[in-house]
Amino acid sequence: MFTTRIEMKPPYSFDRLLRRLESHPDDQLRVDAENRLIRRAFRLQGKPELVTLQFQGGDEEPSIELTAVGDLGQAQQEELVYKVKHMFSADVDLQPLYDHMNQDQHLKPLVESFRGLRYLLDPDLFQSMIRTIIGQQLNLAFAATLTHRLLTLAGDSITAEDGTTFYVFPTAEAIARLEVAQLRELQYSQRKAEYIIDFARAVVDGKVDLDRLPHMSDDEIIAYLTPLRGIGRWTVECLLMFGMGRPDLLPAADIGLRNGMMIMYGMTEKPTEAEIREIGESWRPYRSYVSLYMWEAVGALKRKEAGFMELVDGLKGK
């Protein structure tokens, strides 16, 4: 057993994270809201390990108590701490973002509604890319279904004492070994199946080296990956945001972002890509986080969240 505590920069809202998970289901997580717990399997030095994360201290003094059931070696412990910090954006300082947003009448309500909301990142880049490709053009619920099926087909699993089975995301090697027909059976489209398997094979062959990405700029990464079939600008932007936590991306082609801007800017129809880029200029250098809060506006509206509904009605009047 291995236990440690991870201090997080305040504010961090566990409740906001849970609400976001309602509309963005993550099959690899098991949430116990009452006890402020998340359980998840991590692949550490290649081996699946079961981990419990307990959120403590409230929004303004947040920390995570992390417990791994198995006996972890030194390298596994370090990898786990790194991954959890990265995944929960533990070191991100939201205050400069909020100072910026509070000066903008369209953005200020988002700070009031969603204070403490952070990105929940993918723990590794390969997983992030595959999940993003799956998410292209599909509603989030169906994308989650397809991801679940891929996990059970090719992922490794570990079973907890209470009988719950946890899946870790398939390795590139495991997906590279699949045939298109196997994914077609899971209701993947022909093209999506090809994109995913081709990408995994490129990683295994070394044609794509994901370890290089942390040393590259956003634009360099976009130029490096978009030549691959099935990987367009939006997909790399999502990788940069949800896989790497890069702070200033604006996925202007994103339908959710367009919907969010329509709400917060009181528009009667969806903004065009050009309009998004123009408005997005005023969000620099925090465009990734403002985008996250725009997406959450869409989520809160769908959930008919009390408080937010009235706020949106107020925006329409302006």
Next chain:
DNA sequence: GGCCAGGCTAGCA
């Protein structure tokens, strides 16, 4: 039943 989902490619002008 029709339209839209946190897009992308191929094919055509």
Next chain:
DNA sequence: TGCTAGCATGGC
């Protein structure tokens, strides 16, 4: 360079 049909299925 710019535009569009087609993709697979679910949810409203």
